[in-house]
Amino acid sequence: MLTNNKSNVFVKRRVLVMFATLLLFWLMLQGSLGFDVIFIGILVAGLIAYLYPSGLSFFTEFRATPEAFKAGFRYYAYFFKELVKSNIRLASVVLSPSLPINPGIVKVRTKLKSKMGRLMLANSITLTPGTLTVELKDEWIYVHWVLMESDDIEAATREIVSGFESYLEVMYG
Amino acid sequence: MNNILIGIAILLAISMIGAAVVAIRVKRPAIAILAAGMISLFASILFLFLAAPDVAMTEAAIGSGLTTFLFFFVLGRVRGDEHD
């Protein structure tokens, strides 16, 4: 009985978060804050959140603590820094005539359990230094690495995953 | 400034014609379908350059997923008949 009640609360919270995110997106799409816009936005967002309860949003499993928000900001700063760095490295590889690549598919471990956190981790890996998520299975991520430095699991985990994981663990768990 | 749009339009036109030739000459049907989808996506940008954003949006919404998916579904059902 207790667990049932708890899961019900969980579902309710999830739907509510979904609704809020969709409303935010709706206001961004419209670009105005008139009464009519908000009225129709509430209608549409409520309908979608009600009809598709298994949907995820960016804040579904977000822990709404101050640390999480701080980690979120630091995560995005780190992410964009790494994105630019990876692009410059890849551009230098592409432009150099000898094409100095050393590709390989390595296996790394992740501690994240929440769906959103895993998705964000995989996306971050795909978009940053010379790495591409090939497959995500249980706690293992298989990563294609253009400039492979080592194929040892622990070393590769330290090199690829830990930077993002430390922030995402605080944010999503 | 307008010449830039015309230049891009010519580029798109060349790629559409190239994709059409690929679509009727290539051996694998999957690539033919992909090329047809590409033609419809680039046609949508050409519609936008012709000052018809409504048509561009229709073509983008339909050509991006729906048509390609219908073709691939039927192709997957008749997979044994791939060679021609």
Add this chain to the structure above:
Amino acid sequence: MTRRFFVVLLLLGLIAIFANLLFNYAMDSELNQTARYYAKHTATDIGAANIVTAIIVTYRGLDTLGEVTVLFLTASIIGLVLARSKNKAQADAQPTQRSNQHKTRPFPSGELLTTGSDLLVPLILLLGAYVFINGHLTPGGGFQGGAILASAALLLLLTNPSRHFSHQLISKVESTSGLIFIVLGILGIFFAGGFLDNRLLPTGTLGSIFSAGIIPVIYSFIGLKVGAEFTSMMINLAETEKKQEKNK
């Protein structure tokens, strides 16, 4: 060989016609009479910022009604044609259990695609709703929005091809919105200028979301109807079974 020769001959004739058309083509420098009427009167009479929408929903609303009917017929015919093959496939399914024996390699789990589609489907639905509710202000409208709504169903189908959709819900949405479309059109005869007249509601100020009379309402229902029709087409195709390979 003769066939290819005739094809080339036909195409040469077409090339001659097309070249003639192309070299005699002169771009208009002024709008023709119909277009001038639309440009002058849309903002004051209809109150819609998007003139294409005004033409589709009001000036040529009957065309749209016909088009929606054609789409409905297409979706029904597809359902009808495929209904028999679905039953037959189910009947055939139990005796010959076709396992994937030649496919021993495990297929990727696709956890990322599942999570990603859970994230993206609400956003796609929201974008579709935005497109058809703002059909009278921005590019877009019921047909585009309907196609985007169907794309959300398409993403779900891609994630899990054997997913079960509720046929009842889809056909209910489809028929209800079609009915409301026609009822709104008929109400226009009694309370406004004629069939599908948009001045059933006040036209409002140009550029706000509650403007252009009944156009946003009609376009929303057209969007739902078109989305339901495309979705039912895809689902009918997806629920067919793969043919048994007997000759192998």
Add this chain to the structure above:
Amino acid sequence: MSAFIDFLGGLSLLAGSAFLLFGGLGLVRMPDIFNRIQAGTKTTTLGTLLTLLGAAMLHPEWSLKLLLIGVFLIFTNPLSSQVTACTAHYRGIKKSSLTKVDRLADDESESMEKSVSKNPDSEHKDKEEAEL
């Protein structure tokens, strides 16, 4: 001041297009499919994001819509690359000779030996090479 911001926006557009060009170059030069996906997905994402940033600097009133385009892009682009890479690995497309390790294939063949007695790997690779 606004002229300076406009100039910065133009520079951002130029930088974005340059990254797109590097991505295209990488797509042509890289030796096998995984490396091509790498070149294709990263540089195009950053390139398009920079282009959107430049457009937002030139026309600040569009910035909300441009931000939304960027968010959608960040979430859809890696997804399609990941599905493509996964499919490429599943079909056993030949990797370039520079590739030293492939843990995924190792793990798969290991689990295969446990569950299935037949050896399916060679058959699949032959099929793909015949298809080229």
Add this chain to the structure above:
Amino acid sequence: MVDLLIILAAILAGGAFLFALWRFLLGPTRLDRVVAFDVLTIVSITFIVFAALIEKRGIYLDVALVYALLSFLGVIAIARYLGDRF
């Protein structure tokens, strides 16, 4: 000045388009062509942004929104077909 920068940027984007097109027309395997298709659609979003900048119409960006959110469906459809899922 800004106009010149936009023109240069459009030329560079056109170069990227041509490279991807080359890979699409000649790519050895089918999946190479799929990757080239992916890159081509993303470069097209840049083209839409350029069109909006040059014509100075913000409403053109709605098309870019549809592109950004839906253009990956075609790639996933063919990837799933090649992965024997249909």
Add this chain to the structure above:
Amino acid sequence: MSWVALTTGFILILIGLYGALTNRNILRIIVSFSIANTGVNLIIVAVGYMASRTAPILDKTVAPTEALERIIDPLPQALVLTAIVIGVGVTALMLTYAFKLYEVKGTLDISSYKELKW
């Protein structure tokens, strides 16, 4: 601009017709038809285009009073919009029949469909 679109449309129609008439696989014929369909739509929109004018949508940049001088002909766009949506319906119907034919005969090669040949 409209020259480019018109030429492309004509070439796409020609290529599509050639493909539809010379290919033997029904799926290929449907692909060729959809290419020709795109070409026709392109031509109709290109005919309505006028140089140095903009899209028929009124907002801050195009006030309703100056619409007469600034917008292009909206009618071809409305026609093409419906034509595209109907085109998808037609393609889906053709694909359904192709699937049905394959179920009956087990092949999609048109040379094996000779019941109506005389």
